[in-house]
Amino acid sequence: MIIYLAADHAGFALKDKIKAMLTKQGQEVIDVTPVFKDADDYPPVAQALAKQLLRRGTRDEQRGTRGLLLCGSGVGVCIAANRHKGIRAAVGHTVEEIKLAREHNDINALCLSGRSRLNEKELLKIIDAFLKTKKSSAVRHARRVKQLG
């Protein structure tokens, strides 16, 4: 799986931390916003990641892709990402919530708060649930995800 990462100024430090942790795990990580910009805006950051996730390339399609988005609270990038059809983004607070969001809503973007009170271990568990939980095969969930566009 290829994991795209993007963050505004408020999520930048945590994004770099997560990048290091995922790289250490052997994950393939592509940083969409590798250069720190002071007081940049979250909507174009989320848009840049959405474009990568929606890009249909043989390599991405074969491997599967996921996105990790960070801003101050996670809410701004989440609204911006969900403006794009094909992106299903949720802010991660707990493992249970993200497991359900993968199963029921087939989310492909996880939004995190750069000012989160969660510690490194908790964050990694949430990211792990996001990357490893399979979407439900129930017809009703697939129908609803399709309705989202």
Added chain:
Amino acid sequence: MIIYLAADHAGFALKDKIKAMLTKQGQEVIDVTPVFKDADDYPPVAQALAKQLLRRGTRDEQRGTRGLLLCGSGVGVCIAANRHKGIRAAVGHTVEEIKLAREHNDINALCLSGRSRLNEKELLKIIDAFLKTKKSSAVRHARRVKQLG
């Protein structure tokens, strides 16, 4: 302020509870989904509420409007609502989060989990923060909200 409410089957019971609590407070509440439907889908529910919030009527514009959306986790309706330009929706977990989302992201829709572990008092505090917190007057926040479309 006019508060629009909508819920799928999984959020229906809590929606009715919130409706009663808000009505008791003297709030004007309009229930977009007043009839319980077994296993209805969250995307059209969120869409119906978004349409009400985006409707430009003299009465709504003068008074101001907000939306409350409920499904099993809050995530499904949140993705669906954010598909609509002009809607800025967030899932409410804590008062602090929703205060910030009002100040920074000017959210106009609050999404709640019908299976929430929050008690009535905690939920009311989150709803209260959603209804009463003013958006920030900072130029940078207004610029970003405008970028969301």
